[in-house]
Amino acid sequence: MKKDRIEELREEISKLENEIEKIKEQRDNCTHEWGEIECEKVTRPIYDIVTYGMLSDTYSKYVPTGKFETVDVYSRCCKKCGYIDCTSSVEEVPVQVKKVPKFRG
Numbered sequence: 001m002k003k004d005r006i007e008e009l010r011e012e013i014s015k016l017e018n019e020i021e022k023i024k025e026q027r028d029n030c031t032h033e034w035g036e037i038e039c040e041k042v043t044r045p046i047y048d049i050v051t052y053g054m055l056s057d058t059y060s061k062y063v064p065t066g067k068f069e070t071v072d073v074y075s076r077c078c079k080k081c082g083y084i085d086c087t088s089s090v091e092e093v094p095v096q097v098k099k100v101p102k103f104r105g
């Protein structure tokens with residue numbers, strides 16, 4: 001490859017890197033406005049953490065069990081920057097108490 005071409009490509013790379021940095025900055029500073037939450041069932045392998053070795057000379061490894069689990073993966077997309085946020089974690093939220101008319105009869 002010619003020297004000029006190499007220099008040209010270097011400049012192109014650094015230009016694109018700067019652009020990526022700017023986009024990331026915009027995303028990081030975005031006060032996300034989330035769209036609707038979508039839920040998708042995803043089947044994924046189950047892993048065990050297995051520890052090898054003895055005494056202080058040990059290491060752990062994720063080993064597939066050969067079993068699979070199906071989980072709900074929730075995602076939401078920011079309307080402003082397009083960032084997609086995914087999670088399979090859920091939390092329990094108390095159901096709000098609703099007031100209904102109480103008749104005598």
Ligand SMILES: [Zn+2]
Pocket residue numbers: 027030031032033078079080081082083
């Ligand atoms: Zn956003």
